[in-house]
Amino acid sequence: MPEGGAVPASRTAEGATPAMAQWFAARAQHPGALVFFRMGDFFELFFEDAHQAAGLLGLAVSHRGEHRGEPIPMAGVPAHALEGYLARLIRAGLRVAICDQRETPEQAKARRAPTIRREVVRLVTPGTVTEDALLDGARPAWLLALCPGDGAVGAAWADLSTGAFRTELLPETEMAALLARLEPAELLLPEALEAHPALAPWAALATLADTPRDAGRALAGFFGVNTLDGFGSFAPAELAAGAMALHYLRATQGEAAPRLRPPEPAGGGSTLRMDAATRRSLEILRSERGDTRNCLLTAVDRTLTGAGARELASRLSCPLAELAPVAARHDAVAALLADAPARATVRAALKGAPDMARALARLSLDRFAPRDLAALRDGLARAERIAEGLRDRGLPPLLAEALLALVPEASPRPELDRALAETLPARVEDGGTVAPGYDGELDALRRLRDDGRSAIAALQLDLAQAWGVASLKIRHHQQFGYLAEMPAAAGEKLLRAPPAPGPMAPVHRQTMANAIRFTCAALAELDRKLAEAGQQASKREALVVRHLRDLCLRAGFGIDASAAAMAEFDIHAASAELAAGQRWCRPDMTERAEFCIIQGRHPVVEAALGRDRARAAAFVPNDADLSPGRRLCLLTGPNMAGKSTFLRQNAIMAVLAQAGLFVPAQRAVIGLVDRLFSRVGAADDIAGGRSTFMVEMTETAAILNQATARSLVVLDEVGRGTATWDGLAIGWAVLEALHDRIRCRAVFATHFHELCALTGKLPELAPATMKVREHRGEVVFLHQVAPGASERSWGLHVAKLAGVPREVVARATAVLAALEERARGLDPLAGEMPLFARAVPVATAEEAGEDPLRAALAAIDPDTLTPRGALEALYRLKGLEG
Secondary structure (H helix, E strand, O other): OOOOOOOOOOOOOOOOOHHHHHHHHHHHHOOOOEEEEEEOOEEEEEHHHHHHHHHHHOOOOEEEEEEOOEEEEEEEEEHHHHHHHHHHHHHOOOOEEEEEEOOOHHHHHHOOOOOOOEEEEEEEOOOOOOOHHHOOOOOOOOEEEEEEOOOEEEEEEEEOOOOEEEEEEEEHHHHHHHHHHHOOOEEEEOHHHOOOHHHHHHHHHEEEOOOOOOHHHHHHHHOOOOOOHHHOOOOHHHHHHHHHHHHHHHHHOOOOOOOOOOOEEOOOOOEOEEOHHHHHHHOOOOOOOOOOOOOHHHHHOOOOOHHHHHHHHHHHHOOEOOHHHHHHHHHHHHHHHHOHHHHHHHHHHHOOOOOHHHHHHHHHOOOOOHHHHHHHHHHHHHHHHHHHHOOOOOOOHHHHHHHHHOOOOOOOHHHHHHHEOOOOOOOHHHOOOEOOOOOHHHHHHHHHHHOHHHHHHHHHHHHHHHHOOOOOEEEEEOOOEEEEEEEHHHHHHHHHOOOOOOOOOOEEEEEOOOEEEEEOHHHHHHHHHHHHHHHHHHHHHHHHHHHHHHHHHHOHHHHHHHHHHHHHHHHHHHHHHHHHHHOOEOOEEEOOOOEEEEEEOOHHHHHHHHHOOOOOOOOOOEEEEOOOOOOEEEEEOOOOOOHHHHHHHHHHHHHHHHHOOOEOOOEEEEEOOOEEEEEOOOOOEOOOOEOHHHHHHHHHHHHHHHOOOOOEEEEEOOOOOOOHHHHHHHHHHHHHHHHHHHOOEEEEEOOOHHHHHHEOOEOOEEEEEEEEEEEOOEEEEEEEEEEOOOOOOOHHHHHHHOOOOHHHHHHHHHHHHHHHHHHOOOOOOOOOOOOOOOOOOOOOOOOOOOOHHHHHHHOOOHHHOOHHHHHHHHHHHHHHOO
16 A cells, blocks of 8 residues: 655654654554644644645645754645545545544643643544545445465455455455455455465555454454354454454554444355456456446446445345345345336335445444434434335235334434434534434523523623713624723723722723723623533533434444345345336246346446437347257357357346346346356456466466356457467367366357367357348448358458558458468368367468469359459459469
8 A cells, every 4th residue: 555655764753842742653653644633723744744645635835843953844634624635545545644632722731731632543544434425335345354374365354334244265266356356445464465466456455464363252352252153154264364354443443443243254155256357357346447337237226325236236246156045136126026116115215315334333433423313313214114115015035024124123213303403513513413302401501502692782781881881882702702892982981980899890801993892790700601501502412412322323233234124125126127127037047057048138238328329229139048958159250240248248147147136138047157257358467477368368277177067158269369270279179178078058259260160079069150241342240149150250341440541451351362262172170170189280282282373263253253252353363373
């Protein structure tokens, strides 16, 4: 992680003022963070911190005082606007130490201290934020801790903003897949894993941490139990990672105790496994360019709440691989799809619903605002609306269970409803959080405070009569409190008058150019009472707000359950809404190795076409049948015809179906998939020193080593990154391995038309091609998949569409004709070839004793040639000349 600028060794606390000595102590405590140092109404940054923050936040650097003979660079931000500045720094991957004032100036003066006591109260990092301004409402902010074990890695990830806490033990080879699945905001690593190659892309988020001792006891102690057995079974490496995450959270939160749910061991047997390359290829949570606009999540997201959006992202990134829970989710979607009034009731209540889970987290950390109490009040009220609207509806088990959890038994909603004011302030300290009539003592103090205006008006009239100054006005001064102000002439006359005994005797306080100010014992007493009333009202309101906070925390388990139930309703109602509006169907899920899609569509491409009104193109649906007897599809056809889209859309069908959503098809039968592999597209890995072909082969090797008979594999252009014969041989062998050894369902797209020779030799290989129409010399891609094999790739046509100069295309046409003519009759795959055999070099046409020019000329039938065909034949002959 990028660190704040280190303070040079020459800059030590020696000779520093008391305040700067506190800054040096905070800086030494958190050397890798920017220190935000509270001074009055501002948070200040000093020395290198000031320069670094100024560049990132657009602040001006000034100087304040000196330290050891040098001016101190300084930049600051207003305390009330802190969140906005923190958001920008956290997004840049920085950490910020908040050094706040721990007492008032009066308290410091009472203990005769040279300055106000300041301490670091919190370390703000990307994985420990809870404020709305610092969070993405639709994405979790995972803090992921990794710890090596015996041949495996223990992982624990927690979201402080919601309290979620999970663990898993996984092989080292699957670390990259876990990182791609979670996309953590921050990563905790022991030194032993610092240089692991799988972590290289996440190095900017990594923080080194010590592996804790006696991890199980530390976790059990935090959750107040003697043993963790009641939460599940955990490997030692899982416990170590969990304790590492917990220790870091506690260290960053100062005195506030993080609120986490007990750890859930995730395990891996019941989920659809996808490696990092597959997730990147399918663009599940973000596109290959890194944006979230053109990804699967955005295309299918119809949720109305942040919690629902987070749950949808979680389900898409980690689909299930067990039939019963998948079917339960489909039952829930089907019920809400069939019952439009119930779906409308749910979505009307959810629209604009607050994020109760994150509000509860801020309450537990004592960093809450009045709006967080209102969020719980309003969220629980909406949960009650849903429960009332769905009563006696005959819901399927999953929704019926969520319905029971919607309204907690000891709901704080009625109390919050009575206690909270109609209009709430931004901060508790501003006053006005508690509604009139809720607390009698607070009401009395407020009356005393607020009635001061009438008391001041009465005293003003009395003083005007007693002092004989009709123009006397009582005004409030920030430093002196309430003073009686009068014109200079009247004030001079009052000063010359003999002093009068009693509480209204004038006492001169201030002379100005046009006015003179006085006070008296009666005015000073009223000033004291009003100030005390305001302070007492603030203290009483803080106690009442604290009571409301404690009330909500005591009901925290029920609120958590209610928030989870609302997310459950949100995701299923959203899925039903999507299915109703986009003609999606419920997939028929089986345990058998089936995969049959009728009129399937790619949801991301279809959504993009729907947004592009200028193109106004409709998506062309296609069938896919990988059922037993034809489980391996060999797909040929030209570029730009839609092969990659077809590959990805079928892989996405499995993701959507096993995540519990309906699928974009007319009908779908899908056998459960244990592992999903997608190798579509190619890119090099410059940082890792791997060429495009090396990346391709590495991903292919992962498929061949990890896929099982229950897996689904989509492969595009295996072997195209090397010499023709090498690539053809690799593609041939991979195709045979998928068919004979792994026996999985697969779509294998290729430009090696020679592989079609395997049709009939591999019994379950079914050839398919992308349909193309040639009309008046132009090629039209129909984007339709049809049985059979393609004889051409139409690469030259695509080159022409891309803008390659005409003369280059013409020359390429001639060269292609020459190459095809030379290879005619000499195709090593035309005859019999044993399976698993590699193609060997063959004799050229010249070596075989044939004249290519004469052979090509003899093959031409002038009576059947079209004008374009004649031109192409001429180019071929020119290419063979000489």
